[in-house]
Amino acid sequence: MYKEAGGTQKKIKEMLSGGDVRKKVEKFIAKFFIYDQIPANAVASPHFKNMTSEVQRGGEGVQPSTPAQIMGKYLDDEHAEMKTYVDSYRQSWEMYGCTVMCDGWTGPTKMSIINFMVYSRGRAVFLKSIDASSKIKDSNYIYKLMHNVMQDVGRRNIVQFVTNNGSAFVKAGKDIQSKYHMYWTPCxxxxxxxxxxxxxxxxxxxxxxxxxxxxxxxxxxxxxxxxxxxxxxxxxxxxxxxxxxxxxxxxxxxxxxxxxxxxxxxxxxxxxxxxxxxxxxxxxxxxxxxxxxxxxxxxxxxxxxxxxxxxxxxxxxxxxxxxxxxxxxxxxxxxxxxxxxxxxxxxxxxxxxxxxxxxLSHPLHQAAYFLNPKYHYSRNLFEDNSLKRVVHEVYDHLFPDCPGKGTFGSEIVKFRDAVGMFGCHPAVKSRNAMMPCEWWSMYGTDCEVLQRLAVRVLAQTVSSSPCERNWSTFSLIHTNKRNRIGYERLQKLVYCHYNMKLRERLLRSEGRRKAQEDPLDLMTVGQHAYAEDAEDDLVYQWVRSDDLDTSDGRPEPHIAAEAETQGIDVDKHVEQQRSxxxxxxxxxxxxxxxxxxxxxxxxxxxxxxxxxxxxxx
Incomplete structure (x- = not known):
């Protein structure tokens, strides 16, 4: 059991017996992991290593934090630090534009959450979540939420909203697009x-x-x-x-x-x-x-x-x-x-x-295709009149009051002919190697009007998947066993947890330059651990038991009765299986x-x- 450490000075014999001390420390760390059911691979976490380093520096007499301190003072401090990190990207949003992603979710405790995230130039951050459990989630309500987020992010910074295909999200997104100089696109x-x-x-x-x-x-x-x-x-x-x-x-x-x-x-x-x-x-x-x-x-x-x-x-x-x-x-x-x-x-x-x-088809996708140097030159896209028309329409919608409209067409011609910086040797060699938005930022300086459009369009994503991946973070923290946690504290925990995950992913991908993870297998926060029913598990359908039937292939009577109470036509299902x-x-x-x-x-x-x-x- 826990014994409070005294403030006595170490004896020379104790200082020289480093091997025994280390063994004792490792033993008590192992007890913590074993008896509190913490995965052993958590020792690889940088936060665990930082914690042990600070404990060593603190020495004897340092008392552990109380639950109230962890979920109160220190959670507030961590939330403030993470908010500073998120706010550091706002300057980038002004230059490259950004995508606001939103998606809805109802968790195991029936709490209805709407997540908002911001993406720009390969960097995604979790902005906020809204508890919509007591609201009617129609298009008017979703529109108000989008409008509030737009004020927070900055109306001039947003290139598009990306949402799922729910009717309320689609209607709200199209209303935003018709009223403001930004787009809505489906996931x-x-x-x-x-x-x-x-x-x-x-x-x-x-x-x-x-x-x-x-x-x-x-x-x-x-x-x-x-x-x-x-x-x-x-x-x-x-x-x-x-x-x-x-x-x-x-x-x-x-x-x-x-x-x-x-x-x-x-x-x-x-x-x-x-x-x-x-x-x-x-x-x-x-x-x-x-x-x-x-x-x-x-x-x-x-x-x-x-x-x-x-x-x-x-x-x-x-x-x-x-x-x-x-x-x-x-x-x-x-x-x-x-x-x-x-x-x-x-x-x-x-x-x-x-x-x-x-x-799925959208003018933004076609304009980005036209402006991507990887394809523009190799496929001679300037000859496609429909793409040229779409590029002009996108420019008019995003920058209706831009004073440089008179030079827009001539700058497209310069881009086509690779005039100036477009045609220099490094620009030609890096058409396929560089991120398109960075290519334009580097070599599009002779055409500032077209450069501004290209950088802001090519720096965006086409999916709201990061919002969906955040669902498992909510499930991890707000389960049926922990459903008494308040929403304000829940939001702070998710805000810190998910932004840290995104930050760690960014650091890993920048270190390797190209991420090695399969994006479809990146559900690292307990993808299958929170299904209330095993039927919800994606892999369950491929490994579930077949021993629930009688010898003649019919379902066991008690299983068939239970299935019928759930509205399943057992006889029809059996016949389909035998077809x-x-x-x-x-x-x-x-x-x-x-x-x-x-x-x-x-x-x-x-x-x-x-x-x-x-x-x-």
């Missing part, structure tokens, strides 16, 4: 995830995902098989992603990667002996793993989803501004799908085009055979669909 990560959702709803794709889950569920719910799989495959075949459809892609890719190990396992003598002990032998699992049809279908689905997943990773990463990359990335994504899935690209393109044209596999589009041979046909038509089972049929799907 690109959310829109691209909806593209994946549309593809995942395709029966042929859904069948492959169901079969793949059947394999992982079977393996992960038999201890011997799981251990044997880890030995042959060199580890697990499952890891989470940030969304359900990203998790599906990662799981399918992992299965295909470990195909050889799984086939060797299910063909081994040990497996044959082990399965003799099963009360119910599932021959379907062997048919899937040892046959070729399933793996061909998995390869086909990956060919469709992989290019979309790459773009999702790009827009979901706030380390580098993505505004100048989205428009060309969508084009490259569609071209890659044509190559990887030549017999399925038509219906996939129809889903992508519908979401792009109906929701035969449908033909898989990506693997059927199209009679025409050419992937370069019109994008307005699709295929089903090798048959060309009419425009009407494609639209109805």
């Amino acid at each position: 690109a990560a959310h829109c691209i995830d909806l593209m994946l959702e549309g593809i995942g709803d395709r029966p042929s794709v859904k069948t492959v995902i169901t079969d793949a889950r059947f394999i992982t569920n079977f393996v992960y719910n038999h201890s011997w098989l799981l251990a044997a799989m880890r030995e042959r495959c060199g580890g697990d075949i499952m890891r989470p992603g940030a969304t359900r459809f990203a998790t599906n892609y990662i799981a399918l890719s992992s299965l295909l990667k470990h195909k050889q190990g799984l086939r060797e396992l299910f063909a081994s003598h040990d497996y044959v002996e082990w399965k003799k002990r099963l009360t119910k032998v599932i021959y379907r699992i062997e048919e899937l793993v040892l046959g070729n049809s399933f793996w061909d279908k998995v390869r086909g689905v990956i060919g469709i989803i992989e290019p979309i997943y790459v773009v999702l990773r790009m827009v979901d990463n706030e380390t580098n501004p993505s505004m100048g990359l989205l428009y060309p990335s969508i084009q490259l994504m569609k071209e890659a799908i044509m190559v990887k899935a030549p017999n399925a690209y038509k219906w996939v393109h129809a889903i992508i085009d519908d979401r792009w044209e109906r929701t 035969p596999d449908e033909a898989f589009d990506p693997l059927t041979r199209s009679p025409e055979g050419s992937p370069r046909q019109s994008l307005s038509r699709g295929t089903r089972g090798g048959e060309t669909l009419s425009d009407t049929e494609t639209e109805s799907e």
